[in-house]
Amino acid sequence: MAHDESAARRSSAELTRAGESQLVAIGKKPVLREPDEAPKRAKPRWMRELQRSITSVDELAKRLGLSAEELEGARRAEQAGLPLRITPHSLSLLDRDDASCPLRRQCVPHADEAREVPGDLVDPLGEEAHEAAPHLVQRYPDRALLLVTDRCALYCRFCTRSRMVGDGGGAVPLARLEPAMRYLAAHPEVRDVIVSGGDPLTLSTDRLVRVLARLREIPSIETIRLATRVPVTLPSRITAELVRALRPYHPIWVMTHFNHPRELAAANLRALTRLVDAGFPINNQTVMLRGINDDAEVLAELFRKLVRARVRPYYILQADPVRGTGHLRTSLAHSIEVYGKLQGHLTGIALPKLIVDTPGGMGKVPVGPEWIVERAPGRTRLRTHRGVEVDYVDPPEPG
Numbered sequence: 001m002a003h004d005e006s007a008a009r010r011s012s013a014e015l016t017r018a019g020e021s022q023l024v025a026i027g028k029k030p031v032l033r034e035p036d037e038a039p040k041r042a043k044p045r046w047m048r049e050l051q052r053s054i055t056s057v058d059e060l061a062k063r064l065g066l067s068a069e070e071l072e073g074a075r076r077a078e079q080a081g082l083p084l085r086i087t088p089h090s091l092s093l094l095d096r097d098d099a100s101c102p103l104r105r106q107c108v109p110h111a112d113e114a115r116e117v118p119g120d121l122v123d124p125l126g127e128e129a130h131e132a133a134p135h136l137v138q139r140y141p142d143r144a145l146l147l148v149t150d151r152c153a154l155y156c157r158f159c160t161r162s163r164m165v166g167d168g169g170g171a172v173p174l175a176r177l178e179p180a181m182r183y184l185a186a187h188p189e190v191r192d193v194i195v196s197g198g199d200p201l202t203l204s205t206d207r208l209v210r211v212l213a214r215l216r217e218i219p220s221i222e223t224i225r226l227a228t229r230v231p232v233t234l235p236s237r238i239t240a241e242l243v244r245a246l247r248p249y250h251p252i253w254v255m256t257h258f259n260h261p262r263e264l265a266a267a268n269l270r271a272l273t274r275l276v277d278a279g280f281p282i283n284n285q286t287v288m289l290r291g292i293n294d295d296a297e298v299l300a301e302l303f304r305k306l307v308r309a310r311v312r313p314y315y316i317l318q319a320d321p322v323r324g325t326g327h328l329r330t331s332l333a334h335s336i337e338v339y340g341k342l343q344g345h346l347t348g349i350a351l352p353k354l355i356v357d358t359p360g361g362m363g364k365v366p367v368g369p370e371w372i373v374e375r376a377p378g379r380t381r382l383r384t385h386r387g388v389e390v391d392y393v394d395p396p397e398p399g
């Protein structure tokens with residue numbers, strides 16, 4: 001394990017003393033500013049890019065020919081609910097004249113966000129009911145989710161946490177994460193911590209390092225996962241300085257979120273290469289989205305590109321029933337049909353599991369086409385991707 005013990009065990013209190021926060025306006029609302037963002041120091045390129053993000057209807061309308069539905073959706077987003085925020089990088093990839101562009105539909109608000117459909121939930125994964133400590137969610141015995149900020153580089157219109165992201169809280173001060181840290185220390189059965197939000201890579205490197213250093217003071221935590229969409233939306237954030245700063249806290253797995261092959265542009269591929277070369281395994285979770293990627297050819301192209309970039313296609317997630325996302329979600333039957341077309345046509349390392357994260361936070365369930373036709377004692381009839389039925393015969397019971 002590449003692990004610089006002295007840096008990893010550097011006391012988080014020491015790091016905290018080095019980094020008292022101050023307020024700064026980034027985007028629409030004031031957020032905590034880190035010492036490395038002090039005005040006399042030139043801001044890194046990624047921070048300047050973040051500040052140039054589109055956050056208002058007027059800016060958006062200047063850059064895109066908005067449809068009436070998009071204009072209505074953007075006006076609504078400006079006033080309430082999940083805010084509007086699109087990075088310059090993501091803007092550069094989407095089609096400016098086509099409202100049906102699959103990248104555009106993921107980030108440009110739509111009037112249908114105001115529409116509720118049966119089954120919609122504000123908190124579909126029951127995260128609030130599973131809060132173990134402030135900013136800490138535990139839905140499984142061996143892992144927990146640490147929510148370190150409500151900020152993202154871009155607000156995805158299908159976001160499961162739309163109830164809380166972008167609500168103006170910004171980065172959670174380390175002192176406010178301390179009850180969560182104490183809970184983790186008192187529960188050694190939690191071996192895997194997913195650092196999420198919001199997007200943890202919107203934090204300054206110093207602040208993120210302080211969070212990781214504090215987690216690494218808890219010996220029972222084996223793996224840390226960084227859940228981030230920044231490799232998709234703000235690849236300039238994946239700097240040499242960032243990977244150097246994070247490496248001492250390995251093993252860190254990166255969980256990212258590419259939904260369409262067009263999101264793998266040259267800058268995104270460079271960011272992924274930098275992470276993989278620095279020893280960060282990357283898993284990708286794709287959300288099945290109606291009219292965006294609910295097509296076997298689109299998904300096959302995405303997964304092949306990810307594998308070439310040394311990213312493991314980990315899950316296809318059936319979209320969570322988040323309030324106001326009915327227009328983006330597929331039926332489960334359609335998702336299973338699309339998934340069935342991938343089986344047998346993609347190498348196993350490019351084929352993720354299709355997962356339903358059940359409403360209410362009851363846990364993930366893998367789903368797929370019915371490959372088992374019939375079970376009988378000692379014999380199971382299977383249907384292959386060729387449509388052929390074949391019997392598998394069990395060995396005789398011992399003795």
Ligand code: SF4
Nearest residue numbers: 152155156159198229
């Ligand atoms: S980056 Fe993640 S948390 Fe942020 S809006 Fe997108 S899906 Fe939600």
